[in-house]
Amino acid sequence: MTRGNVQLKTIENPVRRRITFSKRKAGLLKKASDLALLCDAEVAVGKSIRIWQPQTLHLELENLQKETTHSEKVCKHMIGEDLDVLKFKELQKLEKKISLGARKIRLRKEKLLRLESANLERKIGRNHKACHLNVDIIEGVNDYLETDAATQQDLPQTNLNLT
CATH class of the missing domain: 1.20.5 (Single alpha-helices involved in coiled-coils or other helix-helix interfaces)
Structure with missing residues (x-):
């Protein structure tokens, strides 16, 4: 059947x-x-x-809209807007979150500054070595020129007149 x-x-x-x-x-x-x-x-x-069924999609859309609204409220609170609706305990929690966030930001900023400082010190060291090298080269050239001038003075002056 x-x-x-x-x-x-x-x-x-x-x-x-x-x-x-x-x-x-x-x-x-x-x-x-x-x-x-x-x-x-x-x-x-x-x-x-x-x-997905239409009812499921409708419920999912409602949930996403509620989540978006909540996230927008939290963002406004984080930047100091719409604080009148918060109670004292909520303000304390928000202050603690912001303090922790600011601490993390400061730590990251300090780390970046230390890295940048180390990079600049390395560049300064390289430039310093290059300056010493240039000074050594200039001193060597000056020594050579002085020695050459002294040698020129020690040679007898000869007047070759072939006429």
């Missing part, structure tokens, strides 16, 4: 629709695992796969 073809159309009753969805979903997952086992195939079905 076989079942007849089921006419596919949207189920109007929301309770029946959810029940049908969960039963058919379970059946599809069982068939997929059977197929994977029988045919030694990889089937990409599991809890990571989401099947």
Whole structure:
């Protein structure tokens, strides 16, 4: 005895629709695992796969809107806006968060300044060595010139007149 073809159309009753969805979903997952086992195939079905229904999308959208609104409020509080709605304990928590954030920022800034300072010191060291090298070269040239001038004076002046 076989079942007849089921006419596919949207189920109007929301309770029946959810029940049908969960039963058919379970059946599809069982068939997929059977197929994977029988045919030694990889089937990409599991809890990571989401099947979206209009109700699910609507709920997801509402949740995202609430999350966005909350994040916007938190950001405003962090920059010092809309503080009138906060109670004393909430203000203390916010102050603590901001203090911890400022501390982290200072530590990062100090680390970057130390790195930059070390880089500048290395550059200064290289420039200092280059200056000493230039001074040594100049002194060597001066010594050479002085020695050459002294040698020129020690030589007898000869007047070669070939006429």
